[in-house]
Amino acid sequence: MADSILNRCAGIGLRMTGQRKVIAMVLDQSNDHPDAEELFARAAKHDPNISLATVYRTVKTFEARGILEKLEFGDGRARYEAAGRAHHDHLIDEDSGAVIEFYDPDIEALQEKIAAKLGYELTGHRMELVGKKIKPSES
Structure with a gap:
């Protein structure tokens, strides 16, 4: 590598x-x-x-x-x-503690739009989502 x-x-x-x-x-x-x-x-x-x-x-x-x-x-x-890897965000599984990396261009664009609306230019950000895995419904 x-x-x-x-x-x-x-x-x-x-x-x-x-x-x-x-x-x-x-x-x-x-x-x-x-x-x-x-x-x-x-x-x-x-x-x-x-x-x-x-x-x-x-x-x-x-x-x-x-x-x-x-x-x-x-x-x-x-x-x-x-450090220095391509930008990504994190989703933390509240039950297991697992950390899932993801990248979503729509979220990135929305963050830029919000910053601009508030009169800012983004120079960086961190986003961490926390959630619980949805269990399939039992039939």
């Missing part, structure tokens, strides 16, 4: 220890939005000597250097995803 977290770290000259490489690899392989504890559990499978403190320090460093973006969905856990 040309734009992997590991490659991005190398590209900015960030010193990469073995444990940082493991954390970067785990992040690259993640299809979700893990928090530090989840990253620790996954990284420990590759390096049993890694500590939770190392994971916290590493994600903080990656975030400060623009490699990771910290996401807070109101559940008390900071979650992470690679």
Whole structure:
């Protein structure tokens, strides 16, 4: 992957220890939005000597250097995803905590229209929807 977290770290000259490489690899392989504890559990499978403190320090460093973006969905856990990805929004499943990424051009256009109506030009935004999965009716 040309734009992997590991490659991005190398590209900015960030010193990469073995444990940082493991954390970067785990992040690259993640299809979700893990928090530090989840990253620790996954990284420990590759390096049993890694500590939770190392994971916290590493994600903080990656975030400060623009490699990771910290996401807070109101559940008390900071979650992470690679920074600089194409714009998308999030839908959080209230029951499972799953985070579903989506992009909708109609929503984007409406946000621009609202900002313009209020006399603003959007320079960025975050949208997070929270909901419960609709269960099919039982027949």
